[in-house]
Amino acid sequence: MKSEPAEKVAHFLGFSSDAHDSLPALRKLSRREWRRVAQWLDDSGLAFYFLQRLKDVGATDELPIEILSQLERDFAANELRTANLAHRFAVLNKRLDCAGVAFAVVKGFSLTPDFCPSAPLRYQGDIDYLVDAESLLAASRVLIDEGYVPKQCNSSKQSVFVLLAPQPSRQSDKYSAGAPHAVELHTDMWDIGLHGVPMLTDFFSVKRTVTKHWNGLVFPALAEEDAFLLQVIHACHHLFTLWIRMSCFFEIAYFLNRRAGDVDFWRRVEERAAGSMVLREFVVIVSELASQLFAAPLPSLIRTWSADLRPGARVWIEHYARPWAFCELPVYEFSLFPRSKLALFLRQQYEDNSGIDKPEPGTKRPPMSRLAHMAAAIRSDPSLAFNRAWWKRQLLIQRGVFHFLSRLRYLCEIPRWRWLNRKGVRTVTG
16 A cells, blocks of 8 residues: 555554644545555554554544444454453463473563553464473473464474464454464574574573563563563564564554653663674664654663664665555565565675674574475375465465565665665765
Protein backbone atom coordinates (compact mmCIF):
# COMPACT_ATOMS: atom_id res chain seq x y z
CA MET A 1 0.00 0.00 0.00
CA LYS A 2 1.06 3.61 -0.39
CA SER A 3 2.72 4.73 2.80
CA GLU A 4 0.83 8.01 3.31
CA PRO A 5 -2.26 6.55 5.08
CA ALA A 6 -0.04 4.25 7.13
CA GLU A 7 2.12 7.19 8.17
CA LYS A 8 -0.98 9.09 9.28
CA VAL A 9 -2.01 6.14 11.43
CA ALA A 10 1.50 5.89 12.91
CA HIS A 11 1.43 9.62 13.72
CA PHE A 12 -1.94 9.19 15.44
CA LEU A 13 -0.46 6.36 17.53
CA GLY A 14 2.61 8.39 18.41
CA PHE A 15 3.54 10.08 21.67
CA SER A 16 3.90 13.65 20.45
CA SER A 17 1.63 16.38 21.77
CA ASP A 18 0.09 16.87 18.30
CA ALA A 19 -0.61 13.16 17.62
CA HIS A 20 -4.37 13.71 17.72
CA ASP A 21 -4.02 16.38 15.03
CA SER A 22 -3.87 13.54 12.49
CA LEU A 23 -7.51 12.66 13.14
CA PRO A 24 -8.79 15.09 10.47
CA ALA A 25 -6.47 13.41 7.95
CA LEU A 26 -7.84 10.00 8.91
CA ARG A 27 -11.39 11.27 8.37
CA LYS A 28 -10.51 11.97 4.73
CA LEU A 29 -9.54 8.38 3.94
CA SER A 30 -11.82 6.63 1.48
CA ARG A 31 -13.38 3.26 2.23
CA ARG A 32 -10.90 1.64 -0.13
CA GLU A 33 -8.01 3.29 1.69
CA TRP A 34 -9.45 2.17 5.03
CA ARG A 35 -9.56 -1.43 3.82
CA ARG A 36 -5.90 -1.26 2.89
CA VAL A 37 -5.05 0.48 6.16
CA ALA A 38 -6.88 -2.30 8.02
CA GLN A 39 -4.73 -4.92 6.27
CA TRP A 40 -1.57 -2.94 7.07
CA LEU A 41 -2.62 -2.65 10.72
CA ASP A 42 -3.17 -6.40 10.84
CA ASP A 43 0.19 -7.21 9.22
CA SER A 44 2.11 -4.64 11.27
CA GLY A 45 0.75 -5.82 14.63
CA LEU A 46 -0.73 -2.39 15.38
CA ALA A 47 -4.43 -3.17 14.89
CA PHE A 48 -5.42 -3.42 18.55
CA TYR A 49 -3.16 -0.57 19.67
CA PHE A 50 -4.95 1.56 17.07
CA LEU A 51 -8.36 0.39 18.24
CA GLN A 52 -7.49 1.16 21.86
CA ARG A 53 -6.19 4.64 20.98
CA LEU A 54 -9.42 5.39 19.12
CA LYS A 55 -11.38 4.32 22.20
CA ASP A 56 -9.17 6.42 24.47
CA VAL A 57 -9.94 9.59 22.51
CA GLY A 58 -13.55 8.72 21.75
CA ALA A 59 -13.01 8.57 18.00
CA THR A 60 -14.18 5.09 17.01
CA ASP A 61 -16.89 6.66 14.88
CA GLU A 62 -14.17 7.90 12.53
CA LEU A 63 -13.86 4.37 11.11
CA PRO A 64 -16.21 2.84 8.54
CA ILE A 65 -18.54 0.56 10.46
CA GLU A 66 -17.31 -2.61 8.71
CA ILE A 67 -13.67 -1.83 9.61
CA LEU A 68 -14.56 -1.08 13.24
CA SER A 69 -16.66 -4.25 13.48
CA GLN A 70 -13.81 -6.36 12.11
CA LEU A 71 -11.33 -4.84 14.57
CA GLU A 72 -13.72 -5.49 17.45
CA ARG A 73 -14.27 -9.12 16.38
CA ASP A 74 -10.53 -9.69 15.98
CA PHE A 75 -9.81 -8.15 19.36
CA ALA A 76 -12.41 -10.33 21.07
CA ALA A 77 -10.88 -13.39 19.40
CA ASN A 78 -7.39 -12.32 20.43
CA GLU A 79 -8.53 -11.95 24.04
CA LEU A 80 -9.58 -15.59 24.00
CA ARG A 81 -6.35 -16.59 22.27
CA THR A 82 -4.31 -14.72 24.87
CA ALA A 83 -6.20 -16.45 27.67
CA ASN A 84 -5.58 -19.84 26.03
CA LEU A 85 -1.87 -19.08 25.58
CA ALA A 86 -1.66 -17.88 29.19
CA HIS A 87 -3.09 -21.20 30.37
CA ARG A 88 -0.55 -23.16 28.33
CA PHE A 89 2.16 -20.78 29.50
CA ALA A 90 1.30 -21.48 33.13
CA VAL A 91 1.35 -25.25 32.54
CA LEU A 92 4.70 -25.10 30.77
CA ASN A 93 6.25 -22.93 33.48
CA LYS A 94 5.19 -25.45 36.11
CA ARG A 95 6.41 -28.43 34.08
CA LEU A 96 9.77 -26.77 33.34
CA ASP A 97 10.21 -25.90 36.99
CA CYS A 98 9.38 -29.45 38.09
CA ALA A 99 11.88 -30.81 35.55
CA GLY A 100 14.62 -28.69 37.09
CA VAL A 101 15.05 -26.53 34.00
CA ALA A 102 16.85 -23.23 34.57
CA PHE A 103 14.90 -20.75 32.44
CA ALA A 104 13.81 -17.16 32.01
CA VAL A 105 10.72 -16.01 30.16
CA VAL A 106 11.64 -13.60 27.37
CA LYS A 107 9.46 -11.45 25.13
CA GLY A 108 5.78 -12.42 25.04
CA PHE A 109 4.00 -12.20 28.37
CA SER A 110 7.08 -10.72 30.06
CA LEU A 111 6.58 -7.48 28.06
CA THR A 112 3.47 -6.49 30.02
CA PRO A 113 3.22 -3.81 31.38
CA ASP A 114 6.61 -2.25 30.55
CA PHE A 115 6.31 -2.46 26.76
CA CYS A 116 2.60 -3.13 26.42
CA PRO A 117 -0.17 -1.98 28.77
CA SER A 118 -2.30 -5.12 28.27
CA ALA A 119 -1.38 -8.52 26.79
CA PRO A 120 -4.46 -8.86 24.50
CA LEU A 121 -3.41 -5.68 22.68
CA ARG A 122 -0.55 -7.55 21.00
CA TYR A 123 -0.68 -10.58 18.75
CA GLN A 124 1.53 -13.32 20.19
CA GLY A 125 2.48 -16.21 17.95
CA ASP A 126 4.87 -18.00 20.28
CA ILE A 127 6.16 -18.42 23.82
CA ASP A 128 9.88 -17.83 24.31
CA TYR A 129 12.24 -19.14 26.96
CA LEU A 130 15.92 -18.54 27.55
CA VAL A 131 17.40 -21.77 28.92
CA ASP A 132 20.93 -22.76 29.82
CA ALA A 133 22.55 -25.33 27.54
CA GLU A 134 22.52 -27.98 30.26
CA SER A 135 18.73 -27.70 30.55
CA LEU A 136 17.95 -27.78 26.83
CA LEU A 137 17.37 -31.53 26.59
CA ALA A 138 15.12 -31.60 29.67
CA ALA A 139 13.14 -28.58 28.40
CA SER A 140 12.71 -30.23 25.00
CA ARG A 141 11.33 -33.36 26.63
CA VAL A 142 8.80 -31.29 28.55
CA LEU A 143 7.52 -29.72 25.32
CA ILE A 144 7.31 -33.04 23.49
CA ASP A 145 5.40 -34.54 26.42
CA GLU A 146 2.96 -31.60 26.15
CA GLY A 147 2.26 -32.38 22.49
CA TYR A 148 4.67 -29.98 20.78
CA VAL A 149 6.54 -31.18 17.69
CA PRO A 150 10.13 -30.12 16.87
CA LYS A 151 10.45 -27.88 13.82
CA GLN A 152 13.42 -27.29 11.53
CA CYS A 153 15.22 -24.08 12.51
CA ASN A 154 18.02 -22.09 10.86
CA SER A 155 19.69 -21.04 14.11
CA SER A 156 22.00 -23.16 16.23
CA LYS A 157 21.01 -21.11 19.28
CA GLN A 158 17.30 -21.83 19.07
CA SER A 159 15.00 -24.85 19.14
CA VAL A 160 11.42 -24.45 17.91
CA PHE A 161 8.45 -26.62 18.85
CA VAL A 162 5.00 -26.26 17.30
CA LEU A 163 1.64 -27.34 18.62
CA LEU A 164 -0.02 -29.00 15.64
CA ALA A 165 -3.13 -27.19 14.46
CA PRO A 166 -4.74 -26.19 11.16
CA GLN A 167 -2.60 -23.74 9.20
CA PRO A 168 -3.90 -20.16 9.60
CA SER A 169 -4.35 -17.78 6.72
CA ARG A 170 -3.30 -14.14 6.83
CA GLN A 171 -6.86 -13.25 7.76
CA SER A 172 -8.61 -13.08 11.09
CA ASP A 173 -8.44 -16.78 11.96
CA LYS A 174 -4.85 -16.28 13.09
CA TYR A 175 -6.38 -14.66 16.21
CA SER A 176 -8.47 -17.69 17.10
CA ALA A 177 -7.65 -19.62 20.25
CA GLY A 178 -7.09 -22.77 18.20
CA ALA A 179 -4.64 -21.22 15.73
CA PRO A 180 -1.10 -22.67 15.79
CA HIS A 181 1.54 -21.34 18.14
CA ALA A 182 5.15 -22.24 18.81
CA VAL A 183 7.44 -22.47 21.79
CA GLU A 184 11.03 -21.37 21.27
CA LEU A 185 13.92 -22.41 23.47
CA HIS A 186 16.92 -20.09 23.20
CA THR A 187 20.37 -20.95 24.54
CA ASP A 188 21.54 -17.51 23.37
CA MET A 189 19.58 -14.52 22.11
CA TRP A 190 21.88 -13.63 19.22
CA ASP A 191 23.29 -16.14 16.73
CA ILE A 192 26.54 -14.77 15.30
CA GLY A 193 26.51 -17.35 12.54
CA LEU A 194 23.04 -16.34 11.36
CA HIS A 195 23.84 -12.74 10.42
CA GLY A 196 27.64 -12.56 10.41
CA VAL A 197 27.24 -9.64 12.81
CA PRO A 198 29.47 -9.81 15.89
CA MET A 199 27.82 -9.44 19.26
CA LEU A 200 28.52 -10.49 22.80
CA THR A 201 27.90 -14.18 23.35
CA ASP A 202 26.08 -15.39 26.46
CA PHE A 203 25.18 -11.78 27.26
CA PHE A 204 21.78 -12.76 28.66
CA SER A 205 21.76 -15.40 31.34
CA VAL A 206 19.21 -17.34 33.37
CA LYS A 207 21.37 -16.37 36.35
CA ARG A 208 20.39 -12.70 35.90
CA THR A 209 16.65 -12.91 36.47
CA VAL A 210 14.01 -11.25 38.57
CA THR A 211 10.64 -12.57 39.69
CA LYS A 212 7.86 -11.31 37.42
CA HIS A 213 4.19 -11.14 38.36
CA TRP A 214 1.56 -11.12 35.63
CA ASN A 215 -2.09 -12.11 35.57
CA GLY A 216 -1.76 -14.09 38.80
CA LEU A 217 1.31 -15.97 37.50
CA VAL A 218 4.81 -15.80 38.96
CA PHE A 219 7.81 -16.64 36.75
CA PRO A 220 11.49 -15.75 36.23
CA ALA A 221 12.20 -13.03 33.68
CA LEU A 222 15.12 -10.83 32.72
CA ALA A 223 15.97 -7.77 34.77
CA GLU A 224 14.41 -4.68 33.22
CA GLU A 225 17.66 -3.32 31.72
CA ASP A 226 18.29 -6.70 30.09
CA ALA A 227 14.66 -6.85 28.90
CA PHE A 228 15.14 -3.51 27.14
CA LEU A 229 18.43 -4.57 25.55
CA LEU A 230 16.83 -7.83 24.44
CA GLN A 231 14.04 -5.93 22.70
CA VAL A 232 16.72 -3.89 20.92
CA ILE A 233 18.53 -7.04 19.80
CA HIS A 234 15.25 -8.69 18.78
CA ALA A 235 14.42 -5.67 16.61
CA CYS A 236 17.87 -5.76 14.98
CA HIS A 237 17.51 -9.46 14.29
CA HIS A 238 14.34 -8.80 12.30
CA LEU A 239 15.77 -5.67 10.73
CA PHE A 240 18.74 -7.66 9.43
CA THR A 241 16.39 -10.35 8.08
CA LEU A 242 14.69 -7.51 6.16
CA TRP A 243 11.23 -7.50 7.75
CA ILE A 244 9.84 -6.47 11.11
CA ARG A 245 6.39 -5.77 12.47
CA MET A 246 5.96 -2.08 13.17
CA SER A 247 4.52 -3.00 16.56
CA CYS A 248 8.03 -3.90 17.72
CA PHE A 249 9.08 -0.26 17.36
CA PHE A 250 5.80 0.94 18.86
CA GLU A 251 6.37 -1.14 21.98
CA ILE A 252 9.90 0.21 22.34
CA ALA A 253 8.53 3.72 21.84
CA TYR A 254 5.95 3.02 24.56
CA PHE A 255 8.76 1.97 26.89
CA LEU A 256 10.89 5.02 26.04
CA ASN A 257 7.92 7.34 26.60
CA ARG A 258 7.53 5.96 30.13
CA ARG A 259 11.19 5.59 31.10
CA ALA A 260 13.18 8.23 29.19
CA GLY A 261 13.67 10.29 32.36
CA ASP A 262 14.58 7.37 34.65
CA VAL A 263 18.22 8.20 35.36
CA ASP A 264 18.87 5.11 37.48
CA PHE A 265 17.53 2.78 34.80
CA TRP A 266 19.71 4.27 32.08
CA ARG A 267 22.74 4.11 34.35
CA ARG A 268 22.17 0.35 34.58
CA VAL A 269 21.76 0.11 30.80
CA GLU A 270 25.04 1.98 30.39
CA GLU A 271 26.81 -0.43 32.73
CA ARG A 272 25.43 -3.47 30.90
CA ALA A 273 26.35 -2.22 27.43
CA ALA A 274 29.75 -0.84 28.42
CA GLY A 275 31.63 -3.79 26.92
CA SER A 276 30.10 -3.71 23.45
CA MET A 277 30.34 -0.90 20.94
CA VAL A 278 28.01 -2.80 18.60
CA LEU A 279 25.33 -3.16 21.25
CA ARG A 280 25.46 0.56 22.05
CA GLU A 281 25.02 1.37 18.38
CA PHE A 282 22.11 -1.05 18.10
CA VAL A 283 20.45 0.77 21.00
CA VAL A 284 20.86 4.05 19.12
CA ILE A 285 19.52 2.67 15.84
CA VAL A 286 16.43 1.03 17.31
CA SER A 287 15.64 3.89 19.69
CA GLU A 288 16.01 6.51 16.96
CA LEU A 289 13.74 4.47 14.69
CA ALA A 290 11.14 4.28 17.47
CA SER A 291 11.50 8.02 17.91
CA GLN A 292 11.15 8.72 14.17
CA LEU A 293 8.08 6.55 13.80
CA PHE A 294 6.22 7.29 17.03
CA ALA A 295 7.78 10.48 18.44
CA ALA A 296 9.20 8.73 21.50
CA PRO A 297 11.52 10.85 23.67
CA LEU A 298 15.20 9.87 23.70
CA PRO A 299 17.06 9.75 27.02
CA SER A 300 20.31 11.69 27.32
CA LEU A 301 22.36 8.47 27.32
CA ILE A 302 21.12 7.49 23.86
CA ARG A 303 21.73 11.02 22.55
CA THR A 304 25.28 10.77 23.87
CA TRP A 305 25.85 7.37 22.24
CA SER A 306 24.32 8.72 19.02
CA ALA A 307 27.29 11.04 18.53
CA ASP A 308 29.58 8.02 18.10
CA LEU A 309 27.38 6.13 15.63
CA ARG A 310 29.36 5.03 12.57
CA PRO A 311 28.73 7.23 9.48
CA GLY A 312 27.13 4.53 7.32
CA ALA A 313 24.56 3.73 9.98
CA ARG A 314 23.81 7.45 10.38
CA VAL A 315 23.24 7.78 6.62
CA TRP A 316 20.86 4.83 6.69
CA ILE A 317 18.84 6.22 9.60
CA GLU A 318 18.52 9.65 7.99
CA HIS A 319 17.74 8.56 4.43
CA TYR A 320 16.41 5.00 4.47
CA ALA A 321 14.96 4.09 7.86
CA ARG A 322 11.52 5.61 7.51
CA PRO A 323 10.84 4.50 3.89
CA TRP A 324 12.04 1.01 4.81
CA ALA A 325 9.86 0.84 7.91
CA PHE A 326 6.75 1.59 5.83
CA CYS A 327 7.56 -0.91 3.11
CA GLU A 328 4.89 -3.38 2.02
CA LEU A 329 3.86 -6.03 4.54
CA PRO A 330 4.30 -8.89 4.38
CA VAL A 331 7.36 -8.76 2.17
CA TYR A 332 6.01 -11.14 -0.47
CA GLU A 333 3.11 -8.87 -1.41
CA PHE A 334 3.51 -7.46 -4.90
CA SER A 335 4.83 -3.97 -5.36
CA LEU A 336 7.05 -2.40 -7.96
CA PHE A 337 10.64 -2.33 -6.64
CA PRO A 338 9.90 -3.17 -2.97
CA ARG A 339 12.12 -1.50 -0.39
CA SER A 340 12.71 -4.27 2.14
CA LYS A 341 16.23 -5.16 0.92
CA LEU A 342 17.37 -1.59 1.59
CA ALA A 343 18.05 -2.84 5.12
CA LEU A 344 21.05 -4.66 3.63
CA PHE A 345 22.90 -1.34 3.56
CA LEU A 346 22.63 -1.16 7.34
CA ARG A 347 23.49 -4.80 7.96
CA GLN A 348 26.64 -4.42 5.86
CA GLN A 349 27.90 -1.81 8.31
CA TYR A 350 28.20 -4.49 11.00
CA GLU A 351 29.14 -7.64 9.13
CA ASP A 352 32.68 -8.88 9.72
CA ASN A 353 33.25 -6.04 12.15
CA SER A 354 36.80 -5.87 13.49
CA GLY A 355 35.83 -4.43 16.87
CA ILE A 356 35.94 -6.13 20.25
CA ASP A 357 33.07 -8.55 19.55
CA LYS A 358 34.40 -11.50 17.56
CA PRO A 359 32.40 -14.39 16.12
CA GLU A 360 33.35 -17.81 17.29
CA PRO A 361 35.49 -19.69 14.75
CA GLY A 362 33.44 -21.76 12.35
CA THR A 363 30.06 -20.37 13.41
CA LYS A 364 29.26 -18.31 10.34
CA ARG A 365 26.89 -20.00 7.95
CA PRO A 366 24.14 -18.76 5.64
CA PRO A 367 20.55 -18.89 6.85
CA MET A 368 18.49 -21.79 5.59
CA SER A 369 16.74 -20.85 2.36
CA ARG A 370 13.04 -21.23 1.67
CA LEU A 371 13.75 -24.22 -0.61
CA ALA A 372 15.86 -25.85 2.10
CA HIS A 373 13.01 -25.36 4.59
CA MET A 374 10.59 -26.95 2.12
CA ALA A 375 12.90 -29.90 1.48
CA ALA A 376 13.31 -30.46 5.22
CA ALA A 377 9.53 -30.34 5.71
CA ILE A 378 8.97 -32.92 2.96
CA ARG A 379 11.64 -35.20 4.42
CA SER A 380 9.84 -34.96 7.75
CA ASP A 381 6.39 -35.52 6.21
CA PRO A 382 6.58 -36.98 2.65
CA SER A 383 2.82 -36.58 2.17
CA LEU A 384 3.37 -32.82 1.83
CA ALA A 385 4.79 -33.41 -1.65
CA PHE A 386 1.26 -34.32 -2.80
CA ASN A 387 -0.56 -31.69 -0.73
CA ARG A 388 -1.85 -28.98 -3.06
CA ALA A 389 -2.85 -26.66 -0.20
CA TRP A 390 0.66 -26.87 1.29
CA TRP A 391 2.28 -26.00 -2.04
CA LYS A 392 -0.11 -23.08 -2.43
CA ARG A 393 0.90 -21.72 0.98
CA GLN A 394 4.56 -21.63 -0.05
CA LEU A 395 3.80 -18.74 -2.45
CA LEU A 396 6.76 -19.69 -4.63
CA ILE A 397 5.90 -17.43 -7.56
CA GLN A 398 5.07 -14.46 -5.35
CA ARG A 399 8.24 -14.89 -3.33
CA GLY A 400 10.32 -15.26 -6.48
CA VAL A 401 8.90 -12.05 -7.98
CA PHE A 402 9.39 -10.23 -4.68
CA HIS A 403 13.03 -11.25 -4.33
CA PHE A 404 13.79 -10.37 -7.95
CA LEU A 405 12.20 -6.91 -7.78
CA SER A 406 13.55 -6.06 -4.32
CA ARG A 407 17.04 -7.12 -5.39
CA LEU A 408 16.73 -4.93 -8.46
CA ARG A 409 15.66 -2.00 -6.28
CA TYR A 410 18.65 -2.61 -4.02
CA LEU A 411 21.10 -2.71 -6.95
CA CYS A 412 19.64 0.48 -8.44
CA GLU A 413 20.03 2.19 -5.06
CA ILE A 414 23.75 1.43 -4.68
CA PRO A 415 25.01 4.55 -6.56
CA ARG A 416 22.85 6.84 -4.43
CA TRP A 417 23.94 5.03 -1.24
CA ARG A 418 27.61 5.52 -2.15
CA TRP A 419 27.03 9.16 -3.02
CA LEU A 420 25.26 9.82 0.29
CA ASN A 421 28.13 8.20 2.19
CA ARG A 422 30.75 10.25 0.34
CA LYS A 423 28.69 13.36 0.98
CA GLY A 424 28.48 12.46 4.67
CA VAL A 425 32.24 12.03 4.89
CA ARG A 426 32.83 15.39 3.20
CA THR A 427 30.41 17.05 5.62
CA VAL A 428 32.20 15.60 8.65
CA THR A 429 35.73 16.36 7.42
CA GLY A 430 34.78 19.74 6.00
